[in-house]
Amino acid sequence: MTAAATLPRPRALTFGNLWLSGALLVVIALYPFVFGKAMNFGVSTLIFAGLAMSWNILGGWAGQTSLGHAALLGIGAYTMTLLATPERLPAFLPAPLAPWWGALVGMILAVLLAAIWGGLTFRLRGSYFTLSTIAVALVLRLVAINSEWTGSSEGLFMPELPTLFGLDLFDRKVEYGLAFAFVLLTLIITHLIRRSRLGYGLQAVREDEDGARALGIDPTRMKLIAFMISAALTALGGSIYAVYLQAFEPHTLLELPISVQIALMAIIGGRTSIQGPLIGALLLSIFGELFRTVFSSANLLIYGVLILAVTIYAPNGLMGLFRRGGLKLGVNR
Amino acid sequence: MTGVAESRGVPAAERAAPLLTAEGITIRFGGVTAVKNINLSVRPGEILGLIGPNGAGKTTLFNGLTGFVRLSEGRVTLDGRDITHLQPQARSRLGMARTFQVERPFEDLSVLENVLVAAFLRHRGRAAEDHAYAVLERVGLADRAAQPAAELNLARRRRLELAKALALEPRLLFLDESIAGLNPPAQQEMVALIRELAQSGLGIVMVEHIMHVIMTLSDHVICMAFGELLAEGHPADVAAHPDVIRAYLGDDHD
Secondary structure, three states, X not given: OHHHHHOOOOOOOOOOOHHHHHHHHHHHHXXXXXXXXXXXXXXXXXXXXXXXXXXXXXXXXXXXOOOOHHHHHHHHHXXXXXXXXXXXXXXXXXXXXXXXXXXXXXXXXXXXXXXXXHHHHOOOOOOHHHHHHHHHHHHXXXXXXXXXXXXXXXXXXXXXXXXXXXXXXXXXXHHHHHHHHHHHHHHHHHHHHHOOHHHHHHHHXXXXXXXXXXXXXXXXXXXXXXXXXXXXXXXXXXXXXXXXXXXXOHHHHOOHHHHHHHHHHHHHHOOOOOOHHHHHHHHHHHHHHHHHHHOHHHHHHHHHHHHHHHHHHOOOHHHXXXXXXXXXXXXXX | OOHHHHHOOHHHHHHOOOOEEEEEEEEEEOOEEEEEEEEEEEOOOOEEEEEOOOOOOHHHHHHHHHOOOOOOEEEEEEOOEEOOXXXXXXXXXXXXXXXXXXXXXXXXXXXXXXXXXXXXXOOOHHHHHHHHXXXXXXXXXXXXXXXXXXXXXXXXXXXXXXXXXXXXXXXXXXXXXXXXXXXXXXXHHXXXXXXXXXXXXXXXXXXXXXXXXXHHHOOEEEEEEXXXXXXXXXXXXXXXXXXXXXXXXXXXXX
């Protein structure tokens, strides 16, 4: 008892490393002032950073690898665009919906899809869920390509959009702000999960389902909650991505490489860390851009070798390296 | 020292209604009958010892009683309530807790966080963390609270297993070989802890290989062989039972 009184009692319930998140946000906020000419790169990088963070709530915290997040991204992009386009409105809607309401509808649809999809697959263990994600994304892509109302294989064009508090949504600076807000939202939600009962339940399920069940945790329920949060955020990112792209087609938006890219950013950055997916997305985008301009045709080769090296030497991602090295960058703690 | 007899839990336990009853438990895997028609009951404060040679079906019976393996036949009640078809997670909420034979900490988490996962069953927020830490103090792991669970040695891993089960605030505790493999001082500590838990009113079912441990701790012993009941009763009687001796030493000695 006396020893316990003198020892500082360790804390488990913390938000994780808020300083690291703060520092990253400052860097992101300063970017437009330094690289004002490379806003396209900035916006797309930030959107993918937010998508990787969203993916990681399911892929990292619940440990369920999805290779079908392009489907959820697509639901956000298509729903928002379709509901904002006067010529494509469903019969029951008298007027186009503002993009933020359209984005909200997309999020709700994505959550519903995740609930049904996870409800069917999470009772199975192992790689069944991953396989199902590829299949679901494939089905949605086929529907988008073959349906007249989704613009079939030509895809959709973004119509004129109302201004948001007087801001033009097609202004790259405004879009950068939206993407920044998206990253901020995913970061805040991840930090909240880190400190919560849900976060500990998810980590327990990720590490050992039977061990978790013995402690009163329902693995199916935990995975479903994580999937629904992840789906809602991914759809929101999809809506922002659609505004940024202004025109998109199913061949590029709903393709497997998009899903793989989102997953890779999170895995390479470190799926067991809070900021790992964000850092992974930033680094992969920067290196991708550098290699593309400097090495031109050898770009993909170098990219591939880099990914291979990280997976072999840092199975817990780049942030996992720091933790093992004892640098205590506050990975997940 | 009037408490000595009481401390074995016998008088109090005899009077109380059973916490757990299991009737006609049979578990088959395909054509193999791993557990056949076992009956048992545990009262609050009572320690039930399960013994038997390797492959006798002790762990399978354990998994059946805790809901990790589906029963082929039989009925399990907790406090008179039928829980035969409940999932393990639902049983924990009703007051059942278990440890695993191969201890399985969440290795990415610290010792405190491991226990916190369990503490969240009945507490929220800071209260859960306080409860988790109090349980660590009780099992003597508080000084390791911040350490990653993966770094613990075997004796401490066993105590962490116990801490996680206790953090659920169970009324009935299943211990699957918590003592085997520990060095003698660590064994002594674990024995003392288990006895203390029973004195506080917990019903305990334990599987253990070390005979003298189970014989000194248990109020009642069930010996299984090939999935069936071989003998049961007071520890000394079971140990002296000819069938039990034969099961452990083989048929050749006579």
